[in-house]
Amino acid sequence: MTYPPSYRYTKQHEWIDVKDGVGTIGITDYAQHELGDVVFVELPKPGAKIQAGKSFGNVESVKAVSEIYAPVSGEVLEANAALEATPEKLNSDPHNSAWLIRVKLADQTELTKLMDAKAYEAFISDKNKEASA
Amino acid sequence: MESTVDPSIITELRKTPLNAMHRRLGAKMVNFGGWDMPVEYPSTGGLVAEHKAVRAGVGVFDVSHMGDIRISTGRTHGGALAAVQHITMNDAAKLAIGQAQYSAMLYPSGTFVDDVIVHRLGDDDFLLVINAGTREKDINWVRENTASHDCKIEELSDAYTQLAIQGPHAIDLLQKLTDVDLRPIKNYWFTHGAVCGLQNILVARTGYTGEDGFEIYVPSDVATSEEVWAKVMEAGREFGIIPCGLGSRNTLRLEAKMALYGHEISENINVWEAGLDRYCKMEKGDFIGRSELQRAKDAGLKRTLVGLEMIERGIARDEYRCVNDQGEPVGFITSGSPSPTLCKNIALAYLPPSMSSIGTTVYVEIRNQKTKAQVVPTPFYKRAKKSTSQQFASTV
Numbered sequence: 177m178t179y180p181p182s183y184r185y186t187k188q189h190e191w192i193d194v195k196d197g198v199g200t201i202g203i204t205d206y207a208q209h210e211l212g213d214v215v216f217v218e219l220p221k222p223g224a225k226i227q228a229g230k231s232f233g234n235v236e237s238v239k240a241v242s243e244i245y246a247p248v249s250g251e252v253l254e255a256n257a258a259l260e261a262t263p264e265k266l267n268s269d270p271h272n273s274a275w276l277i278r279v280k281l282a283d284q285t286e287l288t289k290l291m292d293a294k295a296y297e298a299f300i301s302d303k304n305k306e307a308s309a
Numbered sequence: 310m311e312s313t314v315d316p317s318i319i320t321e322l323r324k325t326p327l328n329a330m331h332r333r334l335g336a337k338m339v340n341f342g343g344w345d346m347p348v349e350y351p352s353t354g355g356l357v358a359e360h361k362a363v364r365a366g367v368g369v370f371d372v373s374h375m376g377d378i379r380i381s382t383g384r385t386h387g388g389a390l391a392a393v394q395h396i397t398m399n400d401a402a403k404l405a406i407g408q409a410q411y412s413a414m415l416y417p418s419g420t421f422v423d424d425v426i427v428h429r430l431g432d433d434d435f436l437l438v439i440n441a442g443t444r445e446k447d448i449n450w451v452r453e454n455t456a457s458h459d460c461k462i463e464e465l466s467d468a469y470t471q472l473a474i475q476g477p478h479a480i481d482l483l484q485k486l487t488d489v490d491l492r493p494i495k496n497y498w499f500t501h502g503a504v505c506g507l508q509n510i511l512v513a514r515t516g517y518t519g520e521d522g523f524e525i526y527v528p529s530d531v532a533t534s535e536e537v538w539a540k541v542m543e544a545g546r547e548f549g550i551i552p553c554g555l556g557s558r559n560t561l562r563l564e565a566k567m568a569l570y571g572h573e574i575s576e577n578i579n580v581w582e583a584g585l586d587r588y589c590k591m592e593k594g595d596f597i598g599r600s601e602l603q604r605a606k607d608a609g610l611k612r613t614l615v616g617l618e619m620i621e622r623g624i625a626r627d628e629y630r631c632v633n634d635q636g637e638p639v640g641f642i643t644s645g646s647p648s649p650t651l652c653k654n655i656a657l658a659y660l661p662p663s664m665s666s667i668g669t670t671v672y673v674e675i676r677n678q679k680t681k682a683q684v685v686p687t688p689f690y691k692r693a694k695k696s697t698s699q700q701f702a703s704t705v
Contacts, residue, residue, distance in 0.1 A: 209351065210337075212337070212349055212351065212355050212356055212556070213355055213356055213357045215624070215647045216622075216623070216624055216647075218676075234676070236624055237356075238356050238357060238556065238560060238646060238647050238649070239348065239349075239356065239556045239559070239646070241624075241626060260622075
């Protein structure tokens with residue numbers, strides 16, 4: 177799967193797509209692959225505040241719980257309600273329809289700390305090398 | 310997302326002879342009790358597909374990390390049986406040659422050193438199959454506690470590659486690879502025969518999935534191990550075989566309510582609490598743990614292992630707290646997972662006997678949220694009895 181060039185990425189494998197001060201946040205294809213079959217997603221409600229680098233929700237696979245970390249700080253505008261009934265979408269379409277939350281960014285400069293697609297792809301390719309070593 | 314791996318335990322993981330094979334298959338590897346083991350094989354479908362293959366068809370697991378201890382005759386006949394009787398809670402004297410039993414080694418407190426499968430190889434010759442994470446502890450325990458017995462102790466853990474072929478088609482698959490007639494082998498019995506052209510291979514109708522199946526013990530060199538694995542995969546192709554990892558092994562055993570050491574049983578939990586009464590033979594004579602178990606029995610149960618099904622949305626996980634409707638702690642989860650067979654979130658938990666009856670409401674604390682669950686009958690899953698050979702599910 178390709179990593180959209182307009183997105184920004186974290187080392188904890190979240191992505192954010194920002195348009196007009198509103199960021200859509202999700203987990204990457206690498207993340208869903210590491211998790212395995214996703215069976216449960218827990219997300220904050222609209223109005224909740226999230227803080228860059230801090231956990232804002234959980235994704236559970238059959239075997240484990242993983243926290244999701246906020247790429248930026250801001251206020252939650254919307255959580256993807258479809259994931260409650262169909263969490264498996266996170267495995268099939270992590271970069272598009274299986275987005276997690278939309279947030280109003282508190283500080284646009286936080287985006288400069290994130291990786292672009294090229295840097296993220298290099299980052300996970302190093303991780304894959306480690307894993308098969 | 311962040312994975313939580315303790316960097317201090319990444320070094321020096323032990324590997325089974327099939328480790329390179331798992332990596333070639335693209336398995337996701339994890340540290341399991343100090344072993345580098347496949348948790349699932351994403352390229353052939355992953356955990357849920359593996360679980361379903363075992364319930365409906367057949368799957369194969371590398372379980373070579375399991376340990377093996379042989380206890381055999383010393384200078385005088387009968388020493389091995391006496392030793393096994395002393396260190397395990399089930400009655401090994403009741404075993405016929407070629408029969409196996411679920412059992413456990415106990416501390417004097419009546420709590421668990423480990424659970425084991427005792428195979429009677431000969432009149433005074435036994436093979437104990439033990440857990441991977443407790444290998445060293447177990448072998449030391451066996452040596453120390455049989456020192457005064459006239460028997461020979463050998464650790465054979467690294468001599469075998471152990472494959473578990475599990476599922477309703479396990480028998481059809483394995484029959485293609487052996488000249489042993491598998492049909493007469495009852496559940497928890499075993500034999501020796503030629504498998505994949507290798508002579509004198511231990512073939513046991515045992516497993517840890519709640520499904521019919523066999524475990525075979527082949528020589529542990531890499532070439533032989535990989536060749537047998539490949540032949541099993543080839544013979545299983547018509548039955549839709551896929552390689553299965555520890556992830557599905559865990560969900561399968563949980564549905565069948567089979568105990569996992571460090572979870573349902575441990576050095577802090579006794580036999581009665583774990584509900585393993587039928588494998589503990591108090592009348593067989595003295596054994597380590599017996600007197601304290603007698604005392605515990607007279608004192609009455611303080612907690613008991615029950616099955617839970619989540620009513621509200623949420624997955625109970627190992628070590629989560631259970632609370633009552635006032636929010637007071639009443640127990641804890643030992644294992645919890647979505648059940649791929651039942652499509653429900655299930656768990657095992659220790660609760661006070663007063664809260665153990667079917668239908669009782671209990672709450673699980675999931676990330677500080679009281680989440681409703683209820684006590685349900687166990688096992689969560691029980692396979693349909695098909696052939697006559699399986700109707701003798703051994704309880705000896």
